[in-house]
Amino acid sequence: MIEDILAGRVEPVPARHAATVVVLRDHERHGLQAFMLRRVRSMAFAPGAYVFPGGSVDPRDGDATPAWSGPPPAAWGSAFKAGETLARELVCAAVRETFEETLVLLAGPTGETVVDDTRGDEWEADRQALLDRSQSFGEFLDRRGLVLRSDLLRPWAHWITPLIEPKRYDTRFFVAAMPEGQRARDVSTEADRVAWVRPAEAAERAAEGEWMMLPPTIVTLAELAEYETVADVLAAPREIVVHEPTAEIINGEAYLIMPESEARHYDLDG
Template sequence: MFSRAPVNGLKLPAELREQVEGILDGSVQPAPARHAATVVVLRDHERHGLQAFMLRRVASMAFAPGAYVFPGGSVDPRDGEADLAWSGPAPSEWGTAFNADETLARELVCAAVRETFEETLVLLAGPTGETVVDDTRGEDWEADRQALLDRSLSFGGFLDRRGLVLRSDLLRPWAHWVTPAIEPKRYDTRFFVAGMPEGQRARDVSTEADRVAWVRPAEAAERARAGEWFMLPPTLATLAELAEFETVAGVLAASRDIVVQEPHAEIIDGEPYLVLPEESAHHYPRG
């Protein structure tokens, strides 16, 4: 989609120039950004060290087809149900970390846990606030996953029926990215990190992905820079940041100051460009 450019960003196709100009002069209104959550599931591998779980989106997807991404998706309004069992930092604490009100913060954490289960079968919940389920494979779990996918079952209802407690303490806040105004589908996405629960296995159970991989963050980032794997800027920036750590424990212990990052389109020397935030631009290849 993008070509490399000798600027602090990425050159866009020439046919997007009129749209960029419309965004800049106000004649074109950007699509609203939907709230979403993304989770980087991590593990310590005996030989390869720190690894992240990634999925490649199928080519038919409307947003980022063929891109390597982390599990995640849009908030379901029912994710904010206040009566679900909850352990760990309260929604108000997550709201402070992500600059969100308490209701949205609750929705984001629940969306993070729900979407990760829907796409990978990894479930950050347990029978008590100190335990986690050890295996989510089997026909009964698959039936619940399908019910969550078709929204016939809310996440709160799923936890209640199984007698499970959401483990917000297994998550950590990592980043906050907003899709550029030029995109037809936009997301206001909070990024989380989490360690792979002992006893569980992550695998592709999503119709949205055609490939999955456990990969070292540095290796994944290098594949993206070399053009082997297509990634959006937030994914590459996150991988580059995680490449600085050696263990899951190190990532989870990291102190993060969450700053909103939103690439924006500009016309430079008559050509349309997507300009990246200064905090992350150095992670992306330049022309």
């Protein structure tokens, strides 16, 4: 199949727009930490991999007009080189997916506050309605009278799954600080383990083969390992460029070639 795609005999699968959020906190003893989930091994995409919360956009969010605090969709579109509609979908996906997978909600009663607790049956009912798409994210915010806090997010990176993959995503990466008063929890049915971990430690576990990760996750962790605090990360200037690994056949073996700036080759056969 790889050879057929590279030779143009088979059309690659279109990439779905998605958002991923690296939720960060400052730990008194361990310093900067990121929240990660390990995907269950039954998942079709990246089974067993340690990932950040995230998922595909919902087209319903493109036309939604929820209460919004912080950079408007047009500003996010400028950062991610996306149209305003897609930018709105991406920000909504970032906040929605983080809530669905961790109960962390970057929204509050006003543009200067966040909800202080997302536990309880009513919150869980809302989470389930978002998961099965019987409720849009805009409807959820409007019904609860919440303001989306886009000012709590920062743009970090843009990765596109290689052409040769059977499932492909066009993913914008965000970073965000863990809201004060909230707790990240293991609520996702797509994950069987969660962990707060120092970026450098997580990257080292991946390098040693202890934790399975996709290349964009490893690169992001290596980048975050250069910072000491959440404030340092959020203040870091970022130029968002598109990273799209390519595949090549080298001496009869298939390899994933990372963008030149990353200088890595990955054996697609393990």
